Amino acid sequence: MSAQILDGRALAQELRAEAAAQIAELRMRIDRAPTIAVVQVGDDPAATRYVRSIDRLCQSLGAACRAIALPATTDQADLEATVSHLSADDRVDGILLQLPLPAGLSLDGVLHRLVPEKDLDGIHPINAGLLAQGRPALTPNTPAGGMELLRRYGIEVRGKRAAVVGRSAIVGRPMALLLLQADATVTICHSRTPDLGAVLRECDIIAAAAGRPGLITAEMIKPGATVIDFGTNVLADGSMVGDVDYAGAVEVAGAITPVPGGTGPVTNVMLMQNLIKATRTRLGI
């Protein structure tokens, strides 16, 4: 029997409607639109497209987006001054940094200037530390979206065995911590894990964030398991696939996210949830 498809596009639509209602309420309370500042250094086309997509999303939901485009020649001091200024600006509720920064600029230095309360990507060490301690924090959007898919589709996490493939600070590691917070028993796998299949076959939930097309095959999946595929791999022919061999996995898994159309569409909406949370927390409303 084929797996249940965890439809990220449908969920994103639902979440957008909810976010729009919450933002409308916030606008009444603070008498302005909740505002994201997006800092981009240089003119990388993919980064520019992303900033535009955030701007469109903000507009459609009633939030505001302030795009700050700095020239590729920006030095560390100028970038840090920009982030300090935005951190102190009372009319800015959340800050996004376009990563990676161009060579020669240090993220660590910039993070010191970013107030954790406005860290919409959940990359500040304070937020990462709070998450590690199981305390409320602004969490990275991609894993938060994976958890939202599990929650909205009613997939039980408590007491389940879960494996996360990948340990990056932005996807794998926080996903493992969120699953732990939801009472799963979690194993984190990475490039040095011997016999990945043996680990995955024991798990009821698999979250893949390795960036390796086809890494996880059907025979590595326990029948009926839930598979959340964060992988976003563009093949030579321009098509996009995840880390999971979807055609095989869909016949074994109990539920699975497609790529595209699974975790991807949910990610940006989670950013808006972080904006709502950041605004409420900072203004105490």
Ligand code: NDP
């Ligand atoms: P990174 O390259 O930073 O991390 C990849 C991780 O996968 C590393 O921990 C690495 O292990 C592990 N890994 C690599 N190869 C293997 C292997 N053969 N077996 C087991 N583990 C392996 O990537 P990101 O975390 O930034 O992104 C992961 C994927 O998620 C990418 O495809 C990315 O495009 C996608 N992504 C998707 C988003 C979405 O919205 N859906 C948003 C952000 C990213 P080690 O630490 O040992 O090197």
